[in-house]
Amino acid sequence: MSETYLVGIDLALSSVRVTAYDWNGDVALSGTADIAEQSPAGWERAVREAAVFLPRARIVVSTIGTSGTVVTVDEYGNPIFEPRWYYETEPEQADELLDLDTVQELSSKGLSLSAASPLAKVLALRERNPDRFDDVEWILSPATWLLYRLRYPTGRRWTDLETDWTNALKFGADITRSAPDWFEPLFDAVDVPLDLLPAIRRPGTTVGHAESEFAADVGLRDAELYHGLTDGNASVLASGCLYPGDCSIVCGSTSVVKYVSETIEPHDALYYHRHPIEGYLPGAAFDTGVVLRWLCEQVLDIRQERGLELARAVDSDDEPRVYLQGNRSPFFDPGMGTTLLDLWPDDERSIGETRGRLVRGLVSSIALSEYTYFPILEEHFGEAVDRIHLVSGGEPAGDDPFSWWNTLRASIWDREVLKMEPRTTVGPLIPAALTASVYEDVDEASEQLLRVNGKVRADDDLREEYEPVKRRFASEWRLIADLYEDLK
Template sequence: MSETHLIGIDMEIQEFRITAYDRSGNKVLGSKAEFDQYSIDDWVRALRDASVFLPKGRNIVTAVGTSGTIVPVDKYGTPVFEPQWYFETAPEQATRLRKLEIANDLPNRRLLLSASSPIPKILALREQNPDRFEEIEWILSPTTWLLYRLHMQNGERWRDIETDWNNALKFGADISTTSPQWYEPVFDTLDLSLDILPEITAPGSWIGHAESQLASEMGLRDAEIYHGLTDGNASALAAGSIQSGDCSIICGTSSVIKYASQEIDADNSLYFHRHPIQGYLASAAFDTGYILRWFCENVLDTSLSSGLKLAQSTNAGDEPRVFIQGDRSPFFNPDVGTTILDFWPEDKESPEETRGRLVRGFATGIALSENTYFDLLENQFDNLNTVHLISGGKSRGQGPFTWWNTLRASIWEQEVIKMEPRTSAGALIPTALEASIYPDVKKASDTLLHSHGPIPADESIHSLYEEERTEFKENWETINHLYKMIRDRRDS
């Protein structure tokens, strides 16, 4: 009997990772390749370098990529412009868009519009290069481009292209409808033809077999190709946000919270994706780990790991109160910066003790900030199951990061499960279901996802911060109000 392999391609910012799993969820092969330039030629070179060659059998492939990056190609899938990355901006076009009457309806459709959104960048390409823009046949996400690049034979015209609804969201998809579709009033207002955008389908849907020369060079010839996900949603599945009530938090440079819900809620602190399997993903993201790392490196002249070691030796309750900036979430106030309160210099304190108190203040403030979302989810939805945690960074939760995870679990008052970071495995869940590898969602997730077990809470720490959880939220609201008052006074 021939073997079956589930293969996930993870398209990161400067690196491609390919991971193959067997039917039991064991990793059997992994490869990666880096690239320095953000061009299609560099992508193809890196994909060739990251090739995998598996025993003959049934190979099933999907991919994940960054959301909000656009790949404009001609009728043969050749780039007309190089990829416009999610972090690149078109501020002039975004400002004009926000002034249009149609912009008032976008929040109701859960469409986000910023200078880094795909639509302003598409408009900028059309305005700055009108003749070349006419050569565009398709505007795709990196995920969709890669999967069809593997599927299509060289020189074959790209027809009947589809894209998954997770990657379609930032391009202007309305997920509030029964079946996600492009929000046509926006494109009509901007005189943008929907012909350059693919049809929208479910993640994990069938595309075809890998028939291109690139697929052969990567060791994927004749593999089955299925639609993928954005990296954020793949990570959410990998972290355990599978069925209604499941909640995950991925703690790296940002804290990214995902909650599997059956409906869309109106709270402005949350944005929504259509869940890759069923329902929706209520989401929030705000800068946390990045701020602490910046503070350690630029103010204390030490590493994040060393800073957390100092914090670990500080007594709970001795730290200053740190309120993480709310420019992204929950306040969306560009004027709110990080605020440190109750910091009293101690004459008898060593420099290490002072640094430890400061870092512990940040680590505690981040945990308390994250906790506000668990309170929000419990208030907005009927149930909140166990919280699944993935710690970002190279440490993957070792050493002082384990201490920080324990601090989090103690403050949150939630059962917390530590998950192995398997982004590609998360993306493979809807694919494996469509390919009939597993009979149901539970079997697929139990097989492909790996848990490192519960993170025990420290009861003494929990009781110490129990009252402060409420005070923290109230004080943070007050700080936000003060920042608004300062802005209004400055602008008047």
């Protein structure tokens, strides 16, 4: 068998990572580079800096990009506007969208529109720059843009473009169809022609071969290109969420909870993706790590690691109760801030003890907030959620502060917790490798490409101490949300 390499390119917010894996899933080469300029030209420069150069072999390539970022190009792939990032908002255009009769129908299909929705940004670009908008030939996601930048040589028209259904979702895709497609009534209502959008295909669908000069410059001439995934979906596959009943939590700036279901069953606290391989991905994402970083660095003036060290020395019955902000799931209330209760001035505590108490309250609250989704999923889908695939810092049996936090999580969750190696670039390569017949089936692909670091052991004493707390936490969190509503 000739040598085959699988290359994943992660075009993230501030950096690019390129990782090449051999058939066994071992890293052959890897490169990273910061993105100095947020533009397609800046992305290209970062890919060039992160490029890996493999020996002559069969090379399978797929890409990852941020979900909900808008890239507009002309017929030759040249940018018309600067990218509009997933976190940027257009409230006025969102209000226009939310007034449409079609929005409720789209919501029932698993997609809710907001001020951060790509279509709101597209409408804003058109309203503010109508003449320039006339030059837009394609509206793309970053992952799709990068694939076609590798595909087409300079000066060749970009024709017959396609995108994967994970990157299409937030733009306005109906993922409930057997073959997902654009939700035409929505685009008709705002007069956005569907021919500005690429056709929707399954992740891992063949794009073609890399023929551009750019591809040659980064060591990928003639590589096979396959449609990729959003960053969230890539993390989910890399965490091992492959079959119905699988559940994962990816912890970073946010905590992203994902579950594999066979059907779509709408729920206020869940949004849906079509699973890249089979079924659906109900899930939620809420701000967690970013709140911890803010508390430690901006308020307490300490590193996160130091904050967790101090928190570790605090008893569970001595922590204040913290309730996370509700701007994202489960409340979607931008007016609900992170709330701290049971804060009493105490001159007898040292500065370190006071800092540790605040951090302990927050990290326990984060674990409790993550836990609230397990009963929701179990009740909604009628299946026990008894194993969690965790992607986070720390080690399964480590003694560092982040490993202690994982132990706290496992104790509060009271479920088997598998600590997964964070291999985001593997995510889009699983469906790509299946299409390319690199592996016979999902089992073989996951066995070769995924890595389990080990089990995170719960602390029996902590499990018992938090049992009454977690039974009432969800209702208390709801009371805080209602209080904010009453105070408006």
